[in-house]
Amino acid sequence: MAFDGITIAALVKELDENLTDGRIAKIAQPESDELLLTVKTPAGQRRLYISASASLPLIYLTAENKPSPMTAPGFCMLLRKHIGGGRITAISQPKLERIIHIDIEHLDELGDLCKKTLIVEIMGKHSNIIFCDDKGMIIDSIKHVSAQMSSVREVLPGRRYFIPDTMEKQDPLDTDKTSFASLLKSRPAPIGKALYLCFTGISPVAAEEVCHLAGLDSSMTARDLSDDMMTHLYRQFSYYFEQVQNKTFAPAIYYSGSDPKDFSALPLSHYGAYRRQEYSSVSELLGTFYAAKNTMTRIRQKSADLRHVVQTALERSRKKYDLQQRQLRDTENRDKFKVYGELxxxxxxxxxxxxxxxxxxxxxxxxxVTIPLDKNLTPQENAQKYFNKYNKQKRTFEALSGLIKDTADDISYLESISNSLDIAQNEDDLLQIKEELTQSGYIRRKYTKKKIRLTSRPLHYISSDGFHMYVGKNNLQNDELTFHFADGNDWWFHAKGSPGSHVIVKSGGNELPDTTFEEAGRLAAYYSKSRGSDKVEIDYIEKKHVKKPNGAKPGFVIYYTNYSLVIDSDISAIEEVD
Structure with missing residues (x-):
């Protein structure tokens, strides 16, 4: 993630342009570590979302509102008391730190003008929102940090606020060639790493970009560089940060296929292999980039219990499969005992x-051949002993062959559910997966008067040739698509030998163009365990040739004489229909 000092600088520019001189009309605390400020400005109403979440700290302008708890938390009430109705006078960034200062003027109980500062620290798990007076003393913070929690700095009411400088980093906007070279040479690390260790606000991505602009391998150390190479590196470093000083930002998200790889407030030439999507606003960029991240994080949290059920069942089935395979190997020599009895x-x-x-x-x-004998038995009894051993192992082999197939089917089925959890997009999808696990006996059904409605629907795409393509998000949807929705002359696609979705292309009785076959194949590859691979083998066949055996698990089908294609899993160019 490139949420570094450069991105903060671009965000501060945007917030300063939009919020300075605005009045704080509303303060809400939707979550324990979040604030939502509504600011009235001459240009209209603006909402500032601030999150000090350890997993996803954020700050940006948003148009969305969030519901607040019935009773406002203490920190929210404190802010309402002090700065409710206050005017934002300035928004700044100390040096190039991942810190934003929001200076606010307000009137106290006596009508006197007072100044306060709301400090937002975007520092990973150490992120915080700190409220200070005009003398730099902490009034309160959204997270309290005691001496037992941190030996570097306490964040408690009554303590003085300061920025801990544990790494002794230098401001990249205020460095000359001599100190630049000296700092890098003082670090034995590669120059890519040394750049973000020596200077504030630089992420590994930005450090890699500076090395790329200078045409240097970031794995080299500063001591490997000649004076000319060091001069060239410093020149590119200066050019890069001139953009920050001049506030000429170019926010963009870099996509690998349809997945957002990273974002940056300045161009990243070393990401030339990725698709670049530009944005006019840093807030719009952050909202877009983290909307998917937030959704997926929330879905992963809500699916944790289902994943645990599936993973536990998978581990149990895999252990059973390994044991059955070992037992089956013990019967490999069963014919030898039959021969011994005959001889x-x-x-x-x-x-x-x-x-x-x-x-x-x-x-x-x-x-x-030499056959061991029991001296206490007659030849006929020894022969019968070997025949009995042969018959026992033969029965074991026959029973295990069926059991192993059943266990392998269970593993394949559970892996398909695991894939369904990976592609689930909302809570309705999770409800349908839970219902499937309940029907299959992995979850005990809880009887309740309230009937749960399953509203999850398959994904819907349109090919570049105008054909409708549907993707099942779980096994229940796969069965519904294949055996109830699709017509006989529609086309069916699935990743070969890999858990994944059924993809149906509605042909309407027409012959499909090659482009549509390729796009449907990409969908089948993307919505399978092979997602991300450059080459995925896809089976495809007309739906009328796809059959479901009696008693088969959801999503399981059989087919013969199918066609195959090898395709990548990039679906970025395929249009999705809401």
């Missing part, structure tokens, strides 16, 4: 009573 019956008539072995010609291989 004893054939050659055992001349054996002495206390014989412990029999050496005889195996008439199946024309080789001599």
């Amino acid at each position: 004893i019956n054939t050659y055992g008539y001349h054996l002495p009573e206390d014989a412990s072995e029999l050496t005889a010609l195996n008439y199946y291989t024309n080789e001599d």
